[in-house]
Amino acid sequence: MRKLFRKVPLNVIKLILALAFIIPLIVAIIVSLQSIDEVNKLPYELSVADPSLDNFNFAMSQINLLGYFKNTIIQILICVPCQIITALMAAYAFSHFNFPMKNLLFTIMIASLMIPMETVTVSLFKMMVGWDLINTYIALCITGLINVSAVFMFRQNMLSIPKSIWEAARIDGCGHIRYFVKILIPLCKPIIIAQTLLSVIWAYNDYFWPMLVTTSDSMRTIQTGVAYLKDVAHPGVMMSAVLLILVVPVILFVFGLDSITEGVTAGAVKN
Amino acid sequence: MKKDKKKVWLPYLFLLPTFAGIIIFGFYPFAKTIINSFSFTDQYGEWLKWSGTYFWKNLFTYESGLFWKMLGSTLLFSGMNFVFTFTAGMALALLCVRREKINRFYQTIYALPIAISSVAASVIWGFIFKGNGGLMNTWLGIQTDWLHDQSTAIVVLSIITSWCHVGTTFLLLLAGFRSVPMDIQEAAMLDGASGFKRSVKIMIPMASPQIFFVVFLNILTAIKTFTQIRLLTYGGPQNSTRTLMYEVYYKGIELGEYETACCLSIVLFLLIFLITRIQFILEKKLVHYQ
Missing domain, CATH: 1.20.5 (Single alpha-helices involved in coiled-coils or other helix-helix interfaces)
Structure with a gap:
């Protein structure tokens, strides 16, 4: 008591x-x-x-929320699987193979992390303009196709898996690709789920890049669409729109909290 | 063994997509940014001819020292962000450190801003801090135009940005504190150390790697803040919230002065690079891994 x-x-x-x-x-x-x-x-x-609920009705009927939502979903469906698969492949190469120039390539990858996305954004934007890709899904997705920090995270995870599993699989005649797809990926499932959740939330919430490469209303993503209306629409309507777009990430967050915590902390500190 | 020999190309194949991405979306635009900061370019950002240091000189002299003011705003903004986010994250993590059922509920709430986009946060906070008919003014019974007053804008902006970022800090510190071995804490408890004393004397020193990481993470995230500035202050009032990051966008995209934006991007890069170097050097000196 x-x-x-x-x-x-x-x-x-x-x-x-x-x-x-x-x-x-x-x-x-x-x-x-x-x-x-x-x-x-x-x-x-x-x-x-x-x-x-007038404001919600107004937001749903007058703002093209579903259209924006569709664009965001397309972006997520292209970017996130691509990010995860390429990162898994690179992590597998770095954790399970010995090959010439391995250290050099690894250093190059670390060096690429030293260039923050923000410092090359304007040049990337100009590249998109030059390639005539503004207002296309290609431009929207192109920067989200790879994720170098995910490579590090997956590599760390794969290194912690006992080598004996790979040796046992090899004695049983299992090749590299089969081991990768059938054994290693299932073993890395928790960290893959964590990274997927984080990537989905980040892609869904991203504003800077989508704002640069989408100028037509039909191509806007959910964040750029709502941000565009910020100074135009009535506060009540804006708040309903904001609440509507919050639902998806908040649900993902609340149900995936453990996974997200793992994802946030996994890449952070070497112990 | 023979099978392995045959597949020497396999790791390279696996690395190909990632490295293609690194080169096309990382190194190539970065090289382009450096080169174009010394060049004249056309509207597509294609190289026309060398400009020498024309744009660099311009950068340091334009609008009577605006560059230095911007650098100051950037540092002030990230400094305040760091103080707010770090203090809040630390307090919340220490409060929730016990693995209790009720703490899981608080954990969800304190970390929730991770899921809330900076656009949504800007819209809601913008309404709260609105000058005319804003909620904060009603609560405090005053009339301040928070986001359009030179003395308050950057502070309010920092508070809003900190709210957006505190979740990550909180989760990282919480993980750090929880990784402190139980037996050390129990020994301290038997010796009669209070909860507060245990926090200060055991938890914080033991979690120093996480704390160190979080400090620099906060500074770097704040430097890269864009959305809140774009949606709430547009760099104003009187350029007080015009940070380097916002200026890169403003010059490069809004005004179409691509070369100047390249110079600013390089400055931004150097600033971030400098901070990561400091982090690296200090980490070797200060942080003790077990």
Whole structure:
């Protein structure tokens, strides 16, 4: 009993912090339920007399959310599998083979991590303009086709798998490709799921690159489409649109928390 | 053995897609950026002729020292971001360090901003900090145009960006604290060390690799912040939130001054490179792995 009593203040602090943390979401929900008059009222009050779903209806009917959503899904379906497969292949080569120039290639890969995407974006954009790829799915997906940090993550994971499994498989006549597809990939499943979840959330939430390469409304992704309306649409409508686009990543996050935690921490610190 | 010999090309084949990507989307545009910062280019960014240091000189002199102001804003912004994110992440991680059922719930909430896009965060926070009819003004009973006031804009922007990034910091620190062996903590508990004392004297030093990583991660993420600035302040007011990252976009895309944007990209790269070097050197000196 005394132990419980001593714990109470800490839990109160945690609860208050948690509330403070999700205030933006609570605000968004309340604003989206308010009427136009309530949102425009001065000074503004965070209360809702007569909750209505008008804003959501308006957002769904007037904003091309489903079209944006389609573009994002296409982008994710192309980028994420491609990222995962290429990263798995590279990680397999680096973890299970000895070949000439291995160290040199590995160093080159580390060096590529030193060039942040942000510093080459303008040049990449000019390349897209030059190749006449603006407003195409190719331009939208092209930068998400590989993921070097995923290579490191997978390689680390593959190195931790006992060599004896590979030796046993080889004695049984298992070739490299069969071992890779049938044994190694299933063994790496947790880390693959973690990386997939993170990649999906990142691709879904990405703004900078999609904004650069999409100028027509029919090509906008979910983030660029909503951002484009930010200063045009009414706050109530904006909040409903934002809540609608939040649903997918939040669900993925809540149900995949353990996986995501693993993914976030796996690549971070060498121990 | 014979079978292995026959497949010497196999690892190269497996590496091919990744390396093609690294070259086409990494090294090639990077080389192009360096070359074009010393050149005149056409509208497609194709090389026309050398410009020498014309654009570099321009960069340091344009708009009476705007470049240095931008560099200052970038450092100030990432510094504030680091302080806010790190303090919040540290406090939250220490609060949730016990593996209890209730902490899992808090863990979900504190890390939730990871799932929330910077666009969504900007829209919602933009409404809260709106000057006319904003929620923050109602709560505080004052009239401040937070995002259009030179003295508050960068602070508010940092708070918003920190909210977006604190989840990652929190999860990393939590993992670090939880990896501290239980027996050490129990020994300290038997010696009568309080929860607070155990945090400061045992947890934090033992988790120093994670803490170190998080410090630099926060600085680097903040330097690369773009969306929040683009959607909330457009680099204003009076250029106070015009960071290098935003300026690369503004010059290169909005104004179409590609060569200047290349110079700025190189500066951005050098800044990030410098910080990673510092991280590398300090890591060797300060961090003790077990």
